[in-house]
Amino acid sequence: GAAGGGGAPPPPPGAKMAPPPGAKPSAAESEPARPVTDPELVAALALSVTGVAEARPEEPPELAPAPAVKKTRAIVRTKPTRRLEPDDLVCAVCGEGNAPTRNFCSRCGESLADAGVVRLAWWRRLFRRKPKRHPAGTRPGAKGTREHRNWLATLSLRRLRTSLVVVAVVLGLVYAVYPPFRATVIDNVRALYRKVAPTLDPIRPTTVSSPTAIADHPPGMLVDTYDNTFWAAQLGGARPKVVFTFGESYLLRSIILHSGASESFTEDGRPSILRLTYNTGKSENVLPQDSSRGQTIDLKNTTLVSSVTVEVVDTYSGTKRQTVAISEVEFFALK
Known part of the structure; x- marks a missing residue:
């Protein structure tokens, strides 16, 4: 306006200008008017809260924890991808072999807490060689x-x-x-x-005596190394016996006995039980067989023997004469 005050005065602050004719209203002018906030309500909300918070008189009951749901996966048990070694852990899910130091399967990732352990057979464990271990730093x-x-x-x-x-x-x-x-x-x-x-050597007695011998068949015929001669004695009275004396002490081990008479084997009696008494005071009974062949009889308790008394205790039955006969007796001792 002109300086002289002929123009219109400026509008006051905050007054809205009327739109010119033909202008469209703006979007801000088209919105509805917002409600005015109450200043007393705002002041009441800004005040501080005084007092002590107290729990509710009735607390809700505690709930038991729900059981853990184990996730399952569709895993097919197959053969292990490597050769199983002793003490390996075999996965219970997929069957893979794992080193003993692992806690989870190298193929499926499952825990190895329930895994099986590879064990050798008992006969292989006997011949298993222990691995060589070296001290640290060597x-x-x-x-x-x-x-x-x-x-x-x-x-x-x-x-x-x-x-x-x-x-x-x-x-x-x-x-x-x-x-x-x-x-x-x-x-x-x-x-x-x-x-x-040790070997056995034959020994010959120095003297042979028999108080019950028949005159025609003296006891010397027992050691004359001939089979057609024999010693004979009567039966019915005292027991027939022969005493063999050696020049020194021997370790007797066996005798070879030729029982009966070679010319009249069935007519004369044959000893069935012989009692051998040694100069040491020990004695034993032997049981010869009813055979004309030489038979070896092992002896016992014959340490340091210098004389042997052979006594006929019993004879085989079925003889014609009341006599007993022995063709030959050979003694053997340790050399």
């Missing part, structure tokens, strides 16, 4: 390890074997070229063999 074969000790033992055995071979070669040469040494070795070997496998 190398295989270092001094103080088991490999080092085994190597030392092997080296010692090799040296010992070499020494024995050299000694055997030297002794063989001496045995071949030096006769006195050869004779000494042969005697010692024979003596050792006799101790390990």
